[in-house]
Amino acid sequence: MAEEAKNDDVKLSASAKKILDEVEKLSVLELADLVKAMEDKFGVSAAAPVAVAAMPGATGGNEGGEAAEKDSFDIEISAAGDKKIAVIKVLKEITGLGLKDAKDIVDNAPKVFKSGVPKKEAEEIKAKLEEAGATVELK
Numbered sequence: 001m002a003e004e005a006k007n008d009d010v011k012l013s014a015s016a017k018k019i020l021d022e023v024e025k026l027s028v029l030e031l032a033d034l035v036k037a038m039e040d041k042f043g044v045s046a047a048a049p050v051a052v053a054a055m056p057g058a059t060g061g062n063e064g065g066e067a068a069e070k071d072s073f074d075i076e077i078s079a080a081g082d083k084k085i086a087v088i089k090v091l092k093e094i095t096g097l098g099l100k101d102a103k104d105i106v107d108n109a110p111k112v113f114k115s116g117v118p119k120k121e122a123e124e125i126k127a128k129l130e131e132a133g134a135t136v137e138l139k
Contacts, residue, residue, distance in 0.1 A: 073122040083133035
């Protein structure tokens with residue numbers, strides 16, 4: 001309810017309304033790519049507000065409780081960072097992929113490279129890649 005009231009209070013310029021109308025027409029994949037591009041261009045992350053917005057729902061009902069107890073994750077490499085070669089080496093070690101395949105994943109970030117991973121293992125993989133300089137998200 002508060003979100004609906006919040007949206008009614010927002011006053012947009014004509015150009016902002018036009019952008020909002022165009023964004024509304026995008027597919028989910030196109031929108032995800034747009035968000036990543038905006039995060040990269042402006043040096044911001046949309047992940048923190050989403051996490052904060054999800055927290056009140058997590059304490060309120062069954063659906064939120066189930067999300068909090070998620071036990072398998074998809075691991076996405078969002079960016080290689082400055083140490084691309086180190087990230088490729090760690091990714092190759094983790095996945096058992098060849099050098100070319102690991103490089104392709106890093107070059108095409110953001111990219112999910114492992115799915116259905118148990119929470120503990122996913123956090124270990126994330127830590128290794130972040131130590132190498134990558135930006136990693138668990139989904």
